[in-house]
Amino acid sequence: xxxxxxxxxxxxxxxxxxxxxxxxxxxxxxxxxxxxxxxxxxxxxxxxxxxxxxxxxxxxxxxxxxxxxxxxxxxxxxxxxxxxxxxxxxxxxxxxxxxxxxxxxxxxxxxxxxxxxxxxxxxxxxxxxxxxxxxxxxxxxxxxxxxxxxxxxxxxxxxxxxxx
Ligand SMILES: [Cu+2]
Numbered sequence: 186x187x188x189x190x191x192x193x194x195x196x197x198x199x200x201x202x203x204x205x206x207x208x209x210x211x212x213x214x215x216x217x218x219x220x221x222x223x224x225x226x227x228x229x230x231x232x233x234x235x236x237x238x239x240x241x242x243x244x245x246x247x248x249x250x251x252x253x254x255x256x257x258x259x260x261x262x263x264x265x266x267x268x269x270x271x272x273x274x275x276x277x278x279x280x281x282x283x284x285x286x287x288x289x290x291x292x293x294x295x296x297x298x299x300x301x302x303x304x305x306x307x308x309x310x311x312x313x314x315x316x317x318x319x320x321x322x323x324x325x326x327x328x329x330x331x332x333x334x335x336x337x338x339x340x341x342x343x344x345x346x347x348x349x
Contacts, residue, residue: 217243217244218241219242228305241289252320253320263303264281264301267296267297
């Protein structure tokens with residue numbers, strides 16, 4: 186499923202991202218996989234879904250695959266991608282992400298991959314820490330903590346994932 190998203194909002198989100206990286210950084214290593222700075226955007230009261238972002242680096246000589254994720258804070262967790270289709274930004278569920286040897290996957294609001302927390306059981310507030318378990322084909326399960334961070338983009342488009 187996809188729906189149009191204005192470019193102007195994408196630019197606002199990127200500005201928010203730059204700020205959030207300056208605030209905090211944390212990372213997790215399992216084997217040759219490194220998960221950097223998992224974080225989630227704040228949500229407004231009643232918002233059913235939220236976006237989460239992290240970077241995954243594969244330092245091994247073989248490919249691995251992110252198969253999915255779970256969180257006690259969400260009914261389900263999906264992996265999505267956003268891309269440009271002419272002047273329109275579209276998003277769709279991708280299911281899995283392959284990470285090739287020496288490749289680094291970066292997630293950010295407004296472009297490329299992101300993680301969707303569907304059916305949130307709570308409002309995500311700045312400063313909250315939300316557990317997330319990532320499942321990799323070869324690397325197995327990695328437990329990380331999403332740091333909930335406020336950013337201007339979250340306020341600019343609070344409903345962006347409601348229509349999935
Ligand atoms: Cu999405």
